[in-house]
Amino acid sequence: MACRISELVLGCRDPEVLGRFWCEVLDFVVLDRMHDGSLEIGPREGFGGPQPTIILSRRDEPEKGKPRLHIDVNATDRDQEAELERLLGLGARPADIGQTGQEQWHVLADPEGNEFCLLKAQLDPL
Known part of the structure; x- marks a missing residue:
């Protein structure tokens, strides 16, 4: 087996707001709240299952250009x-x-x- 996607990381200004949105869209739950304000969401069974988790990483300023993800x-x-x-x-x-x-x-x-x-x-x- 080759590598498979386990997490997706998305920079954002407000991880809580975006987390609520993506939890509703994907029927995910909050798995972890990090000390820097970032949030990890994913399927109820958690990290390592058939679906990747998403890390919403706090960024105070949007990055220039289009996101790569x-x-x-x-x-x-x-x-x-x-x-x-x-x-x-x-x-x-x-x-x-x-x-x-x-x-x-x-x-x-x-x-x-x-x-x-x-x-x-x-x-x-x-």
């Missing part, structure tokens, strides 16, 4: 359009990165502007 998500219990409505209701907003409108995914931004994609396929929740 984004997250792709798939709905597990509803179709893409129903999930899109749910995500928008949680505070996501559409992001324009030059799409043609023919894509099978939606490009969105979380409450701090970090881009992520909602893919078309509905996945088994495992």
